[in-house]
Amino acid sequence: MRKPFIAGNWKMNMNAASAVSLASGLVKELEGVDSVDVAVCPPFVYLQAVAAALSASNIALGSQNVYFEENGAFTGEISCDMLKDVCCTYAIIGHSERRHVMGETDELINKKVSAAINGGLLPIFCVGELLAERNAGTTNDVVARQVKKGLEGICDERIQAVTIAYEPVWAIGTGLTATPEQAQEVHAMIRGLLTELYGKDIAQSLRIQYGGSAKPGNTAELMGQPDVDGLLVGGASLKVEDFAAMVKTVA
Ligand code: PEP
Numbered sequence: 001m002r003k004p005f006i007a008g009n010w011k012m013n014m015n016a017a018s019a020v021s022l023a024s025g026l027v028k029e030l031e032g033v034d035s036v037d038v039a040v041c042p043p044f045v046y047l048q049a050v051a052a053a054l055s056a057s058n059i060a061l062g063s064q065n066v067y068f069e070e071n072g073a074f075t076g077e078i079s080c081d082m083l084k085d086v087c088c089t090y091a092i093i094g095h096s097e098r099r100h101v102m103g104e105t106d107e108l109i110n111k112k113v114s115a116a117i118n119g120g121l122l123p124i125f126c127v128g129e130l131l132a133e134r135n136a137g138t139t140n141d142v143v144a145r146q147v148k149k150g151l152e153g154i155c156d157e158r159i160q161a162v163t164i165a166y167e168p169v170w171a172i173g174t175g176l177t178a179t180p181e182q183a184q185e186v187h188a189m190i191r192g193l194l195t196e197l198y199g200k201d202i203a204q205s206l207r208i209q210y211g212g213s214a215k216p217g218n219t220a221e222l223m224g225q226p227d228v229d230g231l232l233v234g235g236a237s238l239k240v241e242d243f244a245a246m247v248k249t250v251a
Pocket of ligand 1: 211233
């Protein structure tokens with residue numbers, strides 16, 4: 001039985017005051033909810049303030065990125081130890097905006113996934129196809145490649161730290177959502193691939209989130225799919241009432 005996992009990706013939004021206010025609002029709204037794992041991923045600079053606001057709650061903290069080196073001359077980057085130092089549990093890795101805006105490759109993402117696990121963080125490892133790739137009928141090939149390359153060298157023990165987020169790029173921030181059937185089809189393909197790579201027991205235990213314009217109105221039908229174990233939420237995670245409503249729908 002996989003426990004549902006809903007994570008909010010705040011992206012490059014908020015300021016110090018609104019980040020704390022959003023976190024505090026969620027703590028209040030979600031008090032007592034323990035049947036769903038919940039995390040929020042604010043910008044790096046607000047992690048510490050948000051960690052303080054979440055301290056007496058079940059809501060976990062995550063980063064939106066992490067670098068694979070431990071320390072040194074890597075200007076602008078943030079290490080696993082630094083993130084753990086400010087109470088992060090999770091790290092989003094390979095988000096489509098990092099792949100397609102910042103140019104991150106499967107190889108770099110693989111190094112980050114590996115380093116995050118070794119460094120004691122739980123990766124939320126993102127995969128997903130572009131619209132042109134879906135239209136060309138190559139969704140499964142693209143996503144399978146991203147999963148295989150992103151998880152290269154990750155052994156049976158270490159994979160248990162990973163949540164996979166399937167996020168069709170054409171659905172992120174566009175208001176277009178994959179239909180529940182489209183999401184389920186790719187999630188089932190990913191689980192099949194995980195079965196090949198890690199065996200049935202591990203594949204059945206791993207959580208696969210859907211992301212792409214998830215909101216209160218489509219949460220129930222997406223989460224009603226057998227292989228959709230949670231949501232990675234962008235826009236709708238910026239409002240207490242929307243994100244809390246999504247978590248409560250799942251709970
Ligand atoms: C995301 O950023 O991971 C995301 C899914 O964004 P949105 O929910 O806004 O589409």
